[in-house]
Amino acid sequence: MTAIAAPTPVNPIALAAARRRRRVPYLLLLPGLLYLFVFYLIPLISLGRMALQSGNLQAGYELTWEWENFLQVFTTYRPQLLRSLGYSIGATLITLALGYPLAYAIAFRGGRWKNLLLVLLLMPFLVPFLLRTLAWRIILADQGLVVETLKTIGFLPDANGRLLATGWAVIAGLVYAFLPFMTLPIYVALEKIDRSLLEASGDLYATPATAFFKVTWPLSLTGVISGTLLTAIPAAGDYINSQLLGSPAQTMMGNVVESKFLSIIDYPSAASISLTLMLAIVVAVVLYVRSVGSEELIA
Amino acid sequence: MRWRRALLPIYLMAALTYMFIPVMVVIAFSFNDNQGRFNVVWQGFTLKHWLDPFADPGIIEALGVSLVIAMLAAAVATVLGTLIALALARYNFKGRSATNVLLFFPMATPEVVMGSSLLGLFVALRVGTGFLTVLLAHVLFIISYAVATVRARIVGFDRHLEEAAMDLYANEWDTFRRVTLPMIMPGVFAAFLLGFALSVDDFIVTNFTSGSIQTFPVYVWGAARRGIPPQVNVVGTALFIITVSAMLFFLRWQRRSALKKA
């Protein structure tokens, strides 16, 4: 067993093979990313372009760099903008308050029924969302059981009190719609927590409440953040709940966009409102994620 | 002190019941003997809607459209998503984090914006809205979820399995076909199911891009104003029962096949 000492040049076959191997991931990505590029990025850019146009359906549109289109969001539609943000935040907070204990219950008390409970949580989604929201309209109807009961208890102010066509109905609808979206990520995060950490904290004289605030809550934070993002963002753009459960006094940005696009057909205006909504959300998300320090969630 | 422990389970039950209340209302009102066009006040029990579910042809057509689109969209999105997931999970390449960010955005975009931007694109290209546009839109928003689902499955995969296959004389394609694919299949299947469910249920994006054709949710929305025929509830309930049963069968079959091979 001896060692040879002759030097040899770099093997050309090996080089070629290495070069081939490096291309593989790009080939795999190509179809999917191309699709996203064409149908996601380009439309957004196109939307931007449209927002700067003026004209109407009959005469056609031209790019006149109408920056005023964006201004109108803050003037004419300020109530809707504020309402979208307000309802969204309100619904998110309520959903968090309801969803966290739910996730906790399944993760820590679910035992061998964990999967079954998750399935049950998601099962209502097998009935189309619109039907379920309409069902809420029936349940919260003016002469319905719920409203009557609340009047008797005294929760509702007077004989004319109603739940439908109020902001509360819209928020209730949003909460219902997004509860699973909030619960699931929190559940996943709680599930991963090593139970021995809690035992260790008990061993170190922590009461159950302390253990929760010092151990469980911080470790579940990534789930909370995912959940709030998955709830707040779609909620801000929703218009179904406000249309079905609210009245024209509860319109949100989504309603405006929808009507401008599909009924009034005022594309530039609609586009600018839509984009503004998107930008507002992106800014809010970035600020939120930065402040909590969770960039890894996204990338 | 002991009753405190019962609080959480009670809450759990209450919350789950809350989730099902609208479902039960939908099911209940499929049996409602409604007078007139509206089906919002309980007026008596009847089976007549169940006996005549096809009274309104619009419903069946819309349902058919929904199912076809869901199948196609879920299939396409799952394939594209699987490819992306494979690339992301297996290879460390330049632009990896950029891709991750790009994939996150569709999930974070409100449907209103997505729908309106797509509509904008189609208008600008003078493409008529209809079946194809809806299909394209659905594939779009399903892809990100498909990637996330398949990826979770790939991550738990022993990297050496593929090397072992190649060590045992399987070339790249053989390795993929006989080792990689069977291993990620549960994830791929889950992604398909998720995509299917998202597609059938979707309304907002569909509303923007459907033009004159109707999917089931679009039909319901349109009917909401003039009165939703109870047959809609019938169809909704039937869908629910069928999918639940399918799931139960699937779970039972899975458990049995796992036992068989022991």
Next chain:
Amino acid sequence: MRPGPVTTNDGVPAVELDSITKRFVDFTAVEDLNLQIDDGHFFALLGPSGCGKTTTLRMIGGFEEPTSGVIRLHGEDVTGLKPYRRPVNTVFQSYALFPHLTIFENIAFGLRRQGVDDADVTKRVGDVLELVQLTGRDRQRPRQLSGGQQQRVAVARALVNHPRVLLLDEPLGALDLKLRKEMQIELKRIQQEVGVTFIHVTHDQEEAMTMADTIAVMHGGRIERMGRPTEIYEDPKTEFVAGFLGASNLMGGRLEGNRVGLVGGTVVHLTTAAAANQAGAVNIGVRPEKIRLHAPNDETAAPNRLAGKVTDASFIGVSTHYRIMNPDLGELAVVVQNLDDRRFALGEDVVAAWQPEHTFVVSQ
């Protein structure tokens, strides 16, 4: 299985690595490695984590490509070839058994890819299952087997293809001590029965010495010492190898002829062979088990003597491990077989003595 070894016996080495270098983005794993492994040998690549041994193995298997250099298997240049084109098989550290296939199909995998017909497949799988003593488990799944059983399936899966070289990447790492020792003997037996060249990567020096015909100790991407287990143990030649293969008791001094004047004045002797071609400042060493302890002034002690005090004595059962403190040279590790009841107590003055032929020189 074939009886006896399959040496081609035409002098062509089974594996030849020619100036192999492997550079990654931020570090170099293997630096200008030259190696020849003879046919039918049980060869071990030994070294600490990060020394490049696994990278070297993976390059032989085709899972990594060398940045430069040539790899030859039985004379044939395979450097650019994919794993499925090389006549080698690998046993992975995590076993890498296909969870969705039965044991039978796992083992048959390679055979099927090569187009072997069903009757042959069944026979060969049966034979190899017998070799690893797992007959009857062919219909089970990997998850139903214990770690040791899975490991044997991994070996079977590789061997059934009659590779010319078998690569083993720390295959015994996940097993508990008793099982590991059993498997070491098993693998050695299998290798001798089948006669295939085994290349075994490990960080466990005891394992390497138990199983291998030849060991190459790797350090920092290079082979520092290669030879038979006894050779490299008794004559490590470098400080690293001396320390890696057990305790070494290194001492500094000046070499003149056959004698070394140690720091502090004591003179010890070497054999002529050990001292050959060297002079001046050296480090010498002696293995702990070669040292005997005596009471001071005991004239029966061997020629090389160091005085010291006992600072530690641990009774292990088979032996007693002592630490002897010498004021000039520091602590010596001494291992004494418990042949009699003579024990040295803490604080006792002793003389540590050994024979000249057990002194080795390590390069600085």
